[in-house]
Amino acid sequence: MEKRALQGKLGRRQFAGTAAAAAGVSLIATPVLALEPSKGQGSCESIGPLSLPEGAAFTPGVFVDQRARKPIYLPGMNAGLAGYAVSEVLFWTDIMMEHAMFMSLLMPGDHLRGPRSEARQFQIVFARHFLSARDGGYRDDGLSWLLSSTRASVLPFIEYKRRMQRAQEAGTLRSLVWPLFFDHIAREAERFAARLELLANGSAALQRDEVSAFWTTIMADHLEFVAHLLDPQERALVADANARAEQLYQAHTQRVGSGQLASMADEVIDFKTAAEQGIETGQIKSIIDPSLADHILREAVRFSDEIQRAQ
Ligand SMILES: [Fe+2]
DSSP states (O other): OHHHHHHHHHHHHHHHHHHHHHHOOBOOOSSSOOOSOOOSTTOOOBOOOSSOOOOOOSSTTEEEEOSSSSOEEEEOTTOOHHHHHHHHHHHHHHHHHHHHHHHHHTSOSGGGHHHHHHHHHHHHHHHHHHHHHHHSOOOTTSOHHHHHHHHHHHHHHHHHHHHHHHHHHHTSOOOSOOHHHHHHHHHHHHHHHHHHHHHHTTOOOOOHHHHHHHHHHHHHHHHHHHHHHBOTTOHHHHHHHHHHHHHHHHHHHHTOOHHHHHHHHHHHHHHHHHHHHHHHTTSSOBOOOHHHHHHHHHHHHHHHHHHHHOO
8 A cells, every 4th residue: 555655646747757858848637637728828738637636436347457557447256237337338338548648748849739739628528527437326227427528428429549640651740649549549449339239238248359359459559559669779578579579469369268368478477567667767768758658567467367257
């Protein structure tokens, strides 16, 4: 508990420090959302909440895994449909909020003000969805508003991500976001939208082939992102990350068994945990923001959880 509180404190401070340095903006890391950009000469742009407040959900059946800096919301042992749905909405709305944050941080300068402003609006939208999901008490027969309103925000976010991807690929957008990163976060949003539809139809089931196909590529992409954000002199780690990515891409095409997938998920979690600690303590040289390291660690834990539940 003490460790978690310490991590929370450090997290807030580090989010503010690193992000402000990267983007030259003032940051608001409080539960109160920044709804209006600050105005006037000399004032800084606000970027909205960078770290949502921690805490348990009111809906029964939502388990909080504490392996990462931020809580990882997963369905508990005795979750009903509401527990499955709310944990999934909590997990992914936090991820979507962070996607918007990463994009706004990677779109610096006056010439990117328009797309950066769009990203900031999405950040606020998904922070609100997260808070509604966490603080509402949902029942199995009272999920339709939560699921439909969240999906109604995910769809334009997919359109935005794909539009930015096309512009970056065409050379008309000169952001610091790789085309693969746009594609990766669009795939995650597309999958979230599909899951919301399934949940709205009363099913929380996970198909093993779908889980495997989706997450092996996502995990492989993460390892390639890590490889490309490490200091070029971290040659052994760069090679290690690329080799692990290759294994996961192979697992994607070969459709390996559940047991092997579960151990691959555990290995990815161990690698990302060690990387996050090395980055935080300065033992690993990189330009990886700790909030990005934590983001991909949480996704690896979700991968591990889904593999265990998939049929
Ligand atoms: Fe991801």
